[in-house]
Amino acid sequence: MSAASMIAPGTRSSDSKNMHTISVFVADEPGVLVRVAMVFSRRGYNIESLVVSPSARSGFSRMTITCSGDTSILEQMIKQLAKLVDVIRAVDHTDDNAYETEIALIKLQCDTDERSEILQIAEHFNAKVVDYGIESVVLRVYGSSEKMDAMISLLSIFKVAELVRSGKILMARGIKST
Amino acid sequence: MDARIPTGAEKLIQCLEREGVEHIFGLSGGAAIPLFDALVDSSIKLILVRHEQGAVHMADGYARATGRPGVALVTSGPGATNTVTGLLTAHMDSVPVVVLTGQCVSDMLGKDGFQEADVTGITYPVVKHSYLVRDANGIPRITREAFHIATTGRPGPVLIDLPKDITQGPCTAPFVDEINLPGYTIPGRGEPESISAAADLLSAARRPVLCIGHGTVIADGGKAAVTLAEKLGAPVVATLLGKGAVDENHPLHLGMLGMHGTAYANRAVAECDLLMAVGSRWDDRITGKLDEFCCDAVKIHIDIDPAEFNKMIRPDISIVGDARLVLEDLIPLVEPADTDAWLRRCETWRNKYPLKYARQGGLRTQHVIDRLNALTQGQAVIATDVGQHQMWAAQFCKVSANRHWISSGGAGTMGFGLPAAIGAQFACPNKKVWAIVGDGGFQMTQAELATAAIHDLRIKCLIINNNYLGMVRQWQELFFENRLSGVDLEGNPDFVKLAQAYGIKALRIRRPADIDRILAQAHEYDDGPCVVVAEVAKEDNVFPMIPAGAPMTGMIIEKPKHRLDKPTGST
Numbered sequence: 001m002s003a004a005s006m007i008a009p010g011t012r013s014s015d016s017k018n019m020h021t022i023s024v025f026v027a028d029e030p031g032v033l034v035r036v037a038m039v040f041s042r043r044g045y046n047i048e049s050l051v052v053s054p055s056a057r058s059g060f061s062r063m064t065i066t067c068s069g070d071t072s073i074l075e076q077m078i079k080q081l082a083k084l085v086d087v088i089r090a091v092d093h094t095d096d097n098a099y100e101t102e103i104a105l106i107k108l109q110c111d112t113d114e115r116s117e118i119l120q121i122a123e124h125f126n127a128k129v130v131d132y133g134i135e136s137v138v139l140r141v142y143g144s145s146e147k148m149d150a151m152i153s154l155l156s157i158f159k160v161a162e163l164v165r166s167g168k169i170l171m172a173r174g175i176k177s178t
Numbered sequence: 179m180d181a182r183i184p185t186g187a188e189k190l191i192q193c194l195e196r197e198g199v200e201h202i203f204g205l206s207g208g209a210a211i212p213l214f215d216a217l218v219d220s221s222i223k224l225i226l227v228r229h230e231q232g233a234v235h236m237a238d239g240y241a242r243a244t245g246r247p248g249v250a251l252v253t254s255g256p257g258a259t260n261t262v263t264g265l266l267t268a269h270m271d272s273v274p275v276v277v278l279t280g281q282c283v284s285d286m287l288g289k290d291g292f293q294e295a296d297v298t299g300i301t302y303p304v305v306k307h308s309y310l311v312r313d314a315n316g317i318p319r320i321t322r323e324a325f326h327i328a329t330t331g332r333p334g335p336v337l338i339d340l341p342k343d344i345t346q347g348p349c350t351a352p353f354v355d356e357i358n359l360p361g362y363t364i365p366g367r368g369e370p371e372s373i374s375a376a377a378d379l380l381s382a383a384r385r386p387v388l389c390i391g392h393g394t395v396i397a398d399g400g401k402a403a404v405t406l407a408e409k410l411g412a413p414v415v416a417t418l419l420g421k422g423a424v425d426e427n428h429p430l431h432l433g434m435l436g437m438h439g440t441a442y443a444n445r446a447v448a449e450c451d452l453l454m455a456v457g458s459r460w461d462d463r464i465t466g467k468l469d470e471f472c473c474d475a476v477k478i479h480i481d482i483d484p485a486e487f488n489k490m491i492r493p494d495i496s497i498v499g500d501a502r503l504v505l506e507d508l509i510p511l512v513e514p515a516d517t518d519a520w521l522r523r524c525e526t527w528r529n530k531y532p533l534k535y536a537r538q539g540g541l542r543t544q545h546v547i548d549r550l551n552a553l554t555q556g557q558a559v560i561a562t563d564v565g566q567h568q569m570w571a572a573q574f575c576k577v578s579a580n581r582h583w584i585s586s587g588g589a590g591t592m593g594f595g596l597p598a599a600i601g602a603q604f605a606c607p608n609k610k611v612w613a614i615v616g617d618g619g620f621q622m623t624q625a626e627l628a629t630a631a632i633h634d635l636r637i638k639c640l641i642i643n644n645n646y647l648g649m650v651r652q653w654q655e656l657f658f659e660n661r662l663s664g665v666d667l668e669g670n671p672d673f674v675k676l677a678q679a680y681g682i683k684a685l686r687i688r689r690p691a692d693i694d695r696i697l698a699q700a701h702e703y704d705d706g707p708c709v710v711v712a713e714v715a716k717e718d719n720v721f722p723m724i725p726a727g728a729p730m731t732g733m734i735i736e737k738p739k740h741r742l743d744k745p746t747g748s749t
Contacts, residue, residue: 087361
């Protein structure tokens with residue numbers, strides 16, 4: 001495997017062709033997260049990221065799931081998700097015109113002589129330094145998942161002490177429902 | 179007026195009464211005591227079982243025989259985990275069952291209290307939906323929703339887990355009639371465009387076949403299916419669970435298809451130019467090798483569950499809807515086609531490859547079941563267990579009426595037959611109910627003989643005793659060089675004496691000459707259960723057989739002379 005195709009730690013592990021982003025609108029009922037997760041696990045699908053948060057409607061939540069696996073099973077999974085009583089709708093946004101974003105916090109353990117290059121990279125990716133310590137800096141960056149991957153790859157020559165990625169969230173553009 | 183506030187348990191039982199529940203199959207325990215206490219003052223009849231698995235299978239048999247939901251009530255922990263097999267069985271076969279489980283008090287949830295188990299967690303994959311009740315005032319809404327979900331759309335089991343403090347505490351909430359489930363839709367009529375497109379294809383087909391599945395049984399669509407088949411001149415095949423929706427004695431009916439289906443049903447499916455599945459999910463025991471299944475035929479799939487489309491088979495047309503409603507909409511749109519040549523070919527196959535068995539050389543299961551069929555004329559409710567006897571029963575019992583064939587299809591649950599027959603007999607007290615079981619499966623739930631005995635149920639239980647787990651033995655003989663492993667049921671009791679120990683009338687068939695007399699005697703016996711033990715030939719195989727994963731052309735009609743390769747399909 002060439003260096004260019006190596007996957008840096010903290011970046012998405014799977015072939016991006018098999019990556020899917022699914023938005024699931026659910027009733028806030030106990031167990032709904034488990035039921036949704038089981039649709040994936042039963043079919044050997046790997047959930048890369050999962051964001052659950054309140055929606056604009058009280059009593060309902062929004063799940064944004066990024067997952068990887070055999071594309072032929074995806075259609076079946078979306079239908080199985082839609083079948084769950086607590087799922088109002090499940091939509092695959094993989095090839096949709098949707099706005100996607102993600103946020104990451106990156107803690108770098110660094111000497112003073114490494115800082116300038118780190119800060120250059122940060123500036124290039126429009127990242128903000130949110131904690132500046134004697135031995136470390138914490139960067140906050142948001143944007144597309146591809147941008148996150150690129151930045152984390154560049155930073156991997158330094159000592160990345162901690163990495164927290166929010167997972168992707170997305171919204172359909174225009175009046176189309178997410 | 180009695181101003182006393184009801185407990186959660188009392189309210190729940192009142193809700194069940196409002197749902198029209200007449201029987202509950204249950205086994206008590208500490209966490210369920212308040213619920214059993216509330217049953218004392220109820221019009222609902224409690225049927226005390228001997229094992230919780232039996233309770234769920236009884237509720238299942240009750241539901242399959244009537245279409246009405248069956249209800250089981252058990253305690254927490256092991257009581258609840260014993261229902262898992264029953265839930266899987268009902269889930270795989272889309273049966274409306276409501277299982278109520280007692281639970282430890284809410285404060286103890288997750289603290290390993292006595293007989294505590296995460297029952298909703300354990301059962302997620304085998305229920306259509308489930309509830310852990312956190313507030314007694316939720317009981318009326320949850321009960322209404324549970325019955326609604328269990329019985330509508332594609333039916334399935336629903337579980338309600340009831341902590342003891344909830345059932346003991348007060349419930350002030352009123353009864354609920356309205357359903358508010360925004361994520362739950364129930365398909366009804368099919369889309370007119372798809373129906374019209376399907377009608378055109380049906381009218382143009384020259385070699386059509388209608389495949390009748392469990393969805394047709396559930397929707398009571400058999401009559402519509404016959405009308406459509408007659409108008410089109412299309413032969414009908416049934417899946418294991420679709421038996422009885424269309425009278426199997428109808429001249430267009432070719433019997434069951436699939437792994438152990440009739441050779442003529444499978445030939446017709448293999449050579450048809452159009453196959454329409456009506457409420458069937460293309461089980462792997464129907465299709466065999468998927469990429470060689472009816473490659474050249476047009477496929478139409480009617481199903482109430484859109485998740486079944488493109489799961490196994492990519493149909494040319496899929497219609498979401500209730501099987502009966504879709505069939506009724508199709509009938510006026512199709513044009514009668516010239517299928518005479520096709521029907522003649524099907525008849526040739528029927529005559530060339532009939533189901534057959536030797537009447538000499540000991541007692542054969544096929545002979546016993548064939549004669550039982552002659553006796554019952556397709557009018558008895560037949561409940562089977564799982565294994566060789568089940569396939570022979572599917573081949574030789576020509577079921578004439580809807581909901582008269584009860585068998586565990588998807589899950590293939592041994593131990594299902596006897597309790598399912600008991601449930602069916604409670605649901606249909608005026609019908610003759612026969613359980614056909616093997617010696618292996620029978621012993622898994624045989625304790626329910628007591629349940630049948632104390633209620634003087636008139637069920638007849640035919641035990642096909644070959645002292646083997648016969649189907650696995652058959653596979654080992656055919657595919658594993660006859661290296662028999664774990665199939666010899668050495669140590670079987672004398673089943674006649676066993677039944678007698680429960681005070682149950684028991685008869686034995688040893689010779690072919692005894693068959694008719696003994697079966698008739700059991701059939702006419704009305705004072706309580708009757709067990710008939712058929713001591714059949716130890717080694718016998720079910721044919722035809724399509725080895726798992728093989729295409730339909732790989733069908734074996736009789737015992738092969740050479741050794742076969744191990745099957746590539748799963749089971």
